[in-house]
């Protein structure tokens with residue numbers, strides 16, 4: 001009986017008649033109601049479905065108008081198309097596509113290997129790690145830069161994908177603030193740091209290449225390298241950061257966050273930096289330095305980037321504006337090794353990882369006019385105080401449960417669970433209570449050795465931090 005195939009439970013679309021039309025259309029398109037099949041009379045179907053006859057008549061008329069059925073007065077409508085014959089793009093093809101399992105490319109299949117929750121989609125709750133305080137961003141100043149840039153756009157010629165002015169101011173800023181040695185031509189402006197990692201993987205990695213990443217580490221990096229079918233090995237950390245594993249042959253690429261290890265916040269020692277740079281000198285190993293929040297160092301003068309120590313052009317330097325400004329801005333950059341700059345730029349255009357020109361121009365002005373550094377200075381003071389406040393609150397209210405590692409910089413910290421608890425259960429309880437945190441064990445590549453919570457402090461005012469820690473204390 002056809003009525004058994006029809007479920008008219010309200011969905012998000014219009015009225016009953018529209019739902020009935022849509023369901024019948026789908027049954028015809030998928031071949032469930034084959035060509036030549038006579039549909040029930042409108043009176044009969046209306047009775048079976050418990051709807052008015054007008055509703056069914058409307059559906060039949062609509063299907064006739066669309067060519068799915070032939071209806072003549074006084075006779076039952078007859079299906080005129082065969083679901084199996086219809087061409088691509090029609091309802092039938094779409095419906096078949098839905099039921100058949102799509103065959104994916106090797107790249108897409110490799111995406112599934114990493115369970116990596118993208119954090120910038122849902123609404124922000126305390127104490128989600130990885131964010132600065134958007135409320136402190138000078139929106140009015142930024143809006144003026146954007147406006148001026150948009151107005152100038154009508155007079156601008158179609159320029160290069162990486163805007164010259166932004167490359168120049170960025171080269172100057174990176175040299176003076178982070179010790180990065182690069183010409184403007186080595187800098188690619190991208191929609192995110194993640195885009196830089198994908199671009200690097202696409203450009204230098206072949207299937208089966210060995211890649212070392214920090215363990216625990218940033219899951220987005222492992223995801224980008226695995227998608228390129230690289231073999232990703234997690235390298236353990238000690239107090240000096242990532243350590244060279246004796247007995248392991250030099251890999252094709254090493255990914256690291258030396259200024260502020262993600263997630264532990266540790267600073268890589270100069271001895272370690274030199275050791276890895278020496279390894280890369282053979283010419284077979286690339287280093288990717290992700291300086292995602294290297295601007296935020298609180299307890300000493302910022303340690304310069306490792307890239308500045310590289311005399312052999314083996315380091316890719318990756319940065320993002322999503323921590324220093326706001327993640328909404330969707331801008332990052334890549335300083336390419338000189339020998340790869342033009343190949344990477346071609347790859348950038350092929351993949352289409354191009355940031356909007358007027359935003360690039362606005363950012364160039366924002367930096368050149370001193371607004372960027374002023375904001376950074378203010379945020380350094382604010383975030384340092386917030387870090388200290390979170391540490392104090394955790395020690396005061398949860399000192400028996402958690403041991404806090406005070407990071408010398410960054411926007412988040414790790415609090416390890418005492419007494420052999422597992423972090424996933426704690427995270428679940430906290431999330432249910434409105435506290436967003438990440439399990440340290442979830443950032444491990446292999447078997448997790450440590451259990452703890454990754455807690456953000458930069459995005460939250462001191463009163464919000466105190467309230468959040470009170471809630472945490474009630475959950476333990």
Ligand SMILES: Cc1ncc(COP(=O)(O)O)c(C=O)c1O
Nearest residue numbers: 192193194218262292320322332
């Ligand atoms: C270590 C690290 N690198 C890169 C990124 C990504 O930055 P973007 O938002 O620009 O892709 C993040 C974001 O959380 C991060 O923690």
